[in-house]
Amino acid sequence: MxxxxxxxxxxxxxxxxxxxxxxxxxxxxxxxxxxxxxxxxxxxxxxxxxxxxxxxxxxxxxxxxxxxxxxxxxxxxxxxxxxxxxxxxxxxxxxxxxxxxxxxxxxxxxxxxxPVRPAWADTPAKGIFGVQTLGDAAALQEWLEPGRDTAVVIGAGYIGVEMAEALQRRGLRVTLVERAGQPMSTVDPDMGALVADSIRGLGIALRTGVTVQGLETADGQVRAVVTDDGVLPADVVVLGLGVxxxxxxxxxxxxxxxxxxxxxxxxxxxxxxxxxxxxxxxxxxxxxxxxxxxxxxxxxxxxxxxxxxxxxxxxxxxGGGYATFPGVIGTAITKICDLEVARTGLSSKEAEAAGFRYVTATVESTNRAGYFPGAVPMTVKVIAEKDTGLLLGAQIVGRAEAAKRIDAFAVAVWNRMTVTEMTALDLGYAPPYAPVWDPVLIAARKAGDAL
Structure with missing residues (x-):
C-alpha cells in the first residue's frame, strides 16, 4: 500500500x-x-x-x-x-x-x-506579515531591523495579543486594533474588560471598536494603517485576524x-x-x-x-489499529506579559446560542494563601446550566499560577460534572500553591448558590 x-x-x-x-x-x-x-x-x-x-x-x-x-x-x-x-x-x-x-x-x-488576509492587505508593499508558518516568522524577524520602531497589530485574538507582546518586547511602540468591543472575544465581555485594562497597563495602545479600512504605503513599504478612527503610523503591520x-x-x-x-x-x-x-x-x-x-x-x-x-x-x-477522536470542549490558554487568560467549555454567548438556560458566577480569589509571599489576585467565572447545575464552561483571568487551573474545569466539563459535584473535588492544598478553598472550588460553590 x-x-x-x-x-x-x-x-x-x-x-x-x-x-x-x-x-x-x-x-x-x-x-x-x-x-x-x-x-x-x-x-x-x-x-x-x-x-x-x-x-x-x-x-x-x-x-x-x-x-x-x-x-x-x-x-x-x-x-x-x-x-x-x-x-x-x-x-x-x-x-x-x-x-x-x-x-x-x-x-x-x-x-x-x-490566515485571513483582507483585500486591503493585498499589496506589493513590504512590511505586512501574517505569522502562520516558520517562514512567515523568519521574514518578520528579518524585517525588524534597527530603525523600525512602530508596529500595528490588527486583531486582538490569541495570536494578536501574543504578537503585540512580542513586538513590545523587541522595543517597538505597539498599537493593537480590534474591530469588536473587547480583546479576546472568546471570553465574556466582563472578562475581556479585565484583559483590556491589563493590556493598556502594559503600555500597549489598545484600540477596540475600530475597523481597518486600508494601508498607506510609500517607497515600496507600509507607512500607516487607515482606520475609521484615524491613521496609525506603522513601520510593520502584523495580521492577527484568525485563520x-x-x-x-x-x-x-x-x-x-x-x-x-x-x-x-x-x-x-x-x-x-x-x-x-x-x-x-x-x-x-x-x-x-x-x-x-x-x-x-x-x-x-x-x-x-x-x-x-x-x-x-x-x-x-x-496502520490497522483502532482509535477515535471524540471531539473538543474549547479549552484554550494564553498570556500577555504576566497576564494569564484561559477558558474552557462554552462562553455565555455560546451557551445562549446553543439553547441553554444558564447562570453565571464570578469570584475574586488569589493563587496562594493570602498571607503567603507572592499571592496575587485572579478572577474566575463559571457558567452552569440552570436547573441541572451542569458545568457548561469556565474562564480565568489572573497572573502567576492562574491560567492552568482551567485544566481542573476542563476535566469537569469533559466528564459532565455539576458545579455541586465540583465543590467536593479533592484538589491539592498548601499555602504556597493555593488558599484552603482553591479558586476553582470557590467559583463552583458560588455557582451552586446561584442555582
Whole structure:
C-alpha cells in the first residue's frame, strides 16, 4: 500500500509517524509533501521566537525532514500538491515549476489553515506579515531591523495579543486594533474588560471598536494603517485576524465540506459527506471541523493539540489499529506579559446560542494563601446550566499560577460534572500553591448558590 500525506506539520506527520510505527516499509510506503521548508514544528511558539524568549527556527522544530526520512517516511519539502484525482487515486505535485503524478491507496489531507488576509492587505508593499508558518516568522524577524520602531497589530485574538507582546518586547511602540468591543472575544465581555485594562497597563495602545479600512504605503513599504478612527503610523503591520480551513484543494477534488467550511470526518478521521465515507481518504488538523462536546454542534477550532491527536488517530487506523477522536470542549490558554487568560467549555454567548438556560458566577480569589509571599489576585467565572447545575464552561483571568487551573474545569466539563459535584473535588492544598478553598472550588460553590 502507499500512503500520501498532504502537509508536513503536526497532523500530517503525526499520522505518518503513527502509521509507520504499525506497518513496516515493506507493507506501507509513505510519502509526505510539504510546500514549505520545515516539518513538525510549533507554530504556537512563533510569538515567543519573535519576542526573543526562545530560539528559532530550529528550537521550534520537533522533527526535521531528515529525522522523518530516517524513520522510513519519504518527506518532500518545497513540494506543493496542486490536484487530487479521487477516481484515479492520484495527486499532482509541483516542485521547481514542474508537475508530476503520484498514486495513493490512502490519502491524509492535513493542509492546515490559511490566515485571513483582507483585500486591503493585498499589496506589493513590504512590511505586512501574517505569522502562520516558520517562514512567515523568519521574514518578520528579518524585517525588524534597527530603525523600525512602530508596529500595528490588527486583531486582538490569541495570536494578536501574543504578537503585540512580542513586538513590545523587541522595543517597538505597539498599537493593537480590534474591530469588536473587547480583546479576546472568546471570553465574556466582563472578562475581556479585565484583559483590556491589563493590556493598556502594559503600555500597549489598545484600540477596540475600530475597523481597518486600508494601508498607506510609500517607497515600496507600509507607512500607516487607515482606520475609521484615524491613521496609525506603522513601520510593520502584523495580521492577527484568525485563520480559515485550507480546503480549496479538497473542495476542487470534490471532497465534501462541513457546515464550517472545513472537512467533515467521522470519529476515526475518515472524510465523510452526504454519501457516506470517502474510502481511503482521511483528514486531520486545522483543515477539519470537530464536534463541540458541550453544545453538540460542529465547530472549527484550530489548535496544535487537536491536530496532533487527530493525526495520531488517523495513523493508527491506517496502520490497522483502532482509535477515535471524540471531539473538543474549547479549552484554550494564553498570556500577555504576566497576564494569564484561559477558558474552557462554552462562553455565555455560546451557551445562549446553543439553547441553554444558564447562570453565571464570578469570584475574586488569589493563587496562594493570602498571607503567603507572592499571592496575587485572579478572577474566575463559571457558567452552569440552570436547573441541572451542569458545568457548561469556565474562564480565568489572573497572573502567576492562574491560567492552568482551567485544566481542573476542563476535566469537569469533559466528564459532565455539576458545579455541586465540583465543590467536593479533592484538589491539592498548601499555602504556597493555593488558599484552603482553591479558586476553582470557590467559583463552583458560588455557582451552586446561584442555582
Amino acid at each position: 502507499r500512503l500520501i500525506v498532504i502537509g508536513g506539520d503536526a497532523a500530517g506527520m503525526s499520522a505518518a509517524s503513527q502509521a509507520r510505527r504499525l506497518l513496516k516499509p515493506g507493507d506501507l510506503d509513505i510519502a509526505a509533501f510539504e510546500r514549505g521548508e520545515y516539518t513538525s514544528y510549533s507554530a504556537c511558539g512563533i510569538p515567543y521566537w519573535v519576542g526573543g524568549l526562545v530560539d528559532g527556527p530550529d528550537g521550534l522544530i520537533a522533527r526535521d525532514p531528515a529525522a522523518h526520512r530516517a524513520n522510513g517516511i519519504e518527506v518532500h519539502t518545497g513540494h506543493e500538491v496542486t490536484g487530487i484525482d479521487l477516481r484515479s487515486r492520484t495527486v499532482t505535485v509541483r516542485s521547481s515549476g514542474a508537475d508530476r503524478t503520484e498514486s495513493f491507496d490512502h490519502l491524509v489531507y492535513a493542509a492546515g489553515a490559511t 480559515r480551513p485550507n480546503t480549496a484543494l479538497a473542495d476542487a477534488a470534490g471532497l465534501p465540506l462541513g457546515v464550517t467550511g472545513a472537512l467533515a470526518t467521522d470519529l476515526r478521521q475518515r472524510v465523510t459527506g452526504p454519501d457516506g465515507i470517502v474510502e481511503g481518504v482521511w483528514a486531520a488538523g486545522d483543515c477539519t471541523q470537530v464536534t463541540h462536546l458541550v453544545s453538540g454542534r460542529p465547530a472549527h477550532i484550530p489548535l496544535g493539540t487537536h491536530a496532533n491527536k487527530q493525526g495520531r488517530v488517523a495513523g493508527i487506523n491506517i
